[in-house]
Amino acid sequence: MDKLIVMGGTRLKGSISVSGAKNAVLPIMAAGILNDGESIIHNVPNLEDVKVMIKVLEAVGAKVKKEGTTLIIDSSTVNSYELSDSLVRKMRASNLVMGALAAKFGTFKTLYPGGCNIGSRPIDLHLKGLERLGLKTSEGHGYIEGKSSGLVGNSIHLDFPSVGATENIMMAACMAKGKTIIRNAAREPEIVDLQNFLNSMGANVKGAGLDVIKIEGVKKLKSSPVEHTVIPDRIEAGTHMVAAAITGGDVEIKNIIVEHVEPVISKLRECGASISNYNNCVRVTVPGRIRANDFRTLPYPGFPTDMQPQIMALMSLAQGTSVISESIFDNRFKHVDELRRMGADIKVEGRVAIVTGTERLTGAFVEATDLRAGAALVLAGLAAEDATVIENIYHIDRGYDNLEKKYSQLGAKIIRVSNLNGSN
Ligand code: UD1
Numbered sequence: 001m002d003k004l005i006v007m008g009g010t011r012l013k014g015s016i017s018v019s020g021a022k023n024a025v026l027p028i029m030a031a032g033i034l035n036d037g038e039s040i041i042h043n044v045p046n047l048e049d050v051k052v053m054i055k056v057l058e059a060v061g062a063k064v065k066k067e068g069t070t071l072i073i074d075s076s077t078v079n080s081y082e083l084s085d086s087l088v089r090k091m092r093a094s095n096l097v098m099g100a101l102a103a104k105f106g107t108f109k110t111l112y113p114g115g116c117n118i119g120s121r122p123i124d125l126h127l128k129g130l131e132r133l134g135l136k137t138s139e140g141h142g143y144i145e146g147k148s149s150g151l152v153g154n155s156i157h158l159d160f161p162s163v164g165a166t167e168n169i170m171m172a173a174c175m176a177k178g179k180t181i182i183r184n185a186a187r188e189p190e191i192v193d194l195q196n197f198l199n200s201m202g203a204n205v206k207g208a209g210l211d212v213i214k215i216e217g218v219k220k221l222k223s224s225p226v227e228h229t230v231i232p233d234r235i236e237a238g239t240h241m242v243a244a245a246i247t248g249g250d251v252e253i254k255n256i257i258v259e260h261v262e263p264v265i266s267k268l269r270e271c272g273a274s275i276s277n278y279n280n281c282v283r284v285t286v287p288g289r290i291r292a293n294d295f296r297t298l299p300y301p302g303f304p305t306d307m308q309p310q311i312m313a314l315m316s317l318a319q320g321t322s323v324i325s326e327s328i329f330d331n332r333f334k335h336v337d338e339l340r341r342m343g344a345d346i347k348v349e350g351r352v353a354i355v356t357g358t359e360r361l362t363g364a365f366v367e368a369t370d371l372r373a374g375a376a377l378v379l380a381g382l383a384a385e386d387a388t389v390i391e392n393i394y395h396i397d398r399g400y401d402n403l404e405k406k407y408s409q410l411g412a413k414i415i416r417v418s419n420l421n422g423s424n
Helices: 022-031 048-059 086-090 092-105 124-132 163-173 189-200 234-246 258-270 305-315 335-341 371-383 394-399 403-409
Strands: 003-007 013-017 038-042 063-067 070-074 107-111 136-140 143-147 155-157 179-183 204-206 212-216 226-229 250-254 274-278 281-285 321-325 345-349 352-356 365-367 387-391 413-417
Touching (some): 003 371, 022 048, 022 234, 048 063, 086 107, 092 107, 092 124, 092 143, 092 163, 163 179, 163 189, 163 212, 234 281, 258 281, 305 335, 305 371, 371 387, 371 394, 371 403
Parallel strands (some): 038 226
Antiparallel strands (some): 274 281, 345 352
């Protein structure tokens, strides 16, 4: 497995462009199953998760072509509602095909999904929502099965604004008979992107971005080709902002939607970063040492849980003590041990981490335990003294398109190594 070696101590300087959003493209790809024609999707990032989703779509019979950053999904050949392939276990987002298959066939069967190891991630809300549309679901032998004789719209109240459950229900409801209302829906920008894609296929979805989404079922979606451009990745953008802040750099981050990164911008400003924004760009500079601040992860538009590990890396070097509360996932502190190896002073009590900033971190051998934990280690490595060797970077490749190349362009000393010391 590849490793990254980061030689810390360089102030990042220059301009960097953000790729398409992982969390937008994955549900959009799943929705590509719904019509009986071509979906042409632009601004698709080159990620391991996208490769897994391509295989998921192929497993149900779709034909998928990738040309640069454009993906063409032909769903006219989709002929299976069953996913028994073990690749489903590789990525939690593969559960997003449940809603699309249920809409298309009235039934689905899939292995229980896997994915990032960040606490228990049940799918009860997905299944409860689909059941409200008339699907009878059952679980057994590692499979989830849903059966119906046709979905019927209904009103659904989510106990928690789950991103994946909202997306699955939106897709399932597109062709259900009558009207579906999702209350306490997730409000993330990726939900809005999915709504736009579904509507371009002829669906009738309204309200995404608010906590009530209304879907009027249509009999059939368009089979003529649809085109869509994926929104920029707000978590990638936030990661680069922290990269600028942690190295005391001066970085322009291009191709973003500033509003989507406001929750991160406002907190970084409180920490002493100077951030200006113009024309879908932000420029991050840091006049002095970053100051500690408290963070609490919340559903959008709160501070994103997907930025919690990166912000913890930054707080490890800040002046003062920060309290970081993780309210979305129950076990998302695996990066703490790795940051400690680099000299960070972090105590964990339940879902709260208390980070006392130190003057310096030192390079060490560390492991990317999940996607954003891996990103946090890259950031810590950029600021640490000497070399940091990050193992298991498959996780980073799942969600960042060419991270080391982007940071090299900003002056970072970071290289990818295959089979270091002959080990695998
Ligand atoms: C999505 C994102 C992920 C992000 C997360 C929260 C994608 C592909 N992934 O994941 O990067 O970290 O949103 O912003 O978009 N839950 C239940 N039952 C359910 C569903 C969820 O209890 O049926 C719980 C989860 O265990 C978790 C919380 O709800 O504690 C949030 O999960 P959810 O919003 O569903 O996250 P994902 O869609 O999996």
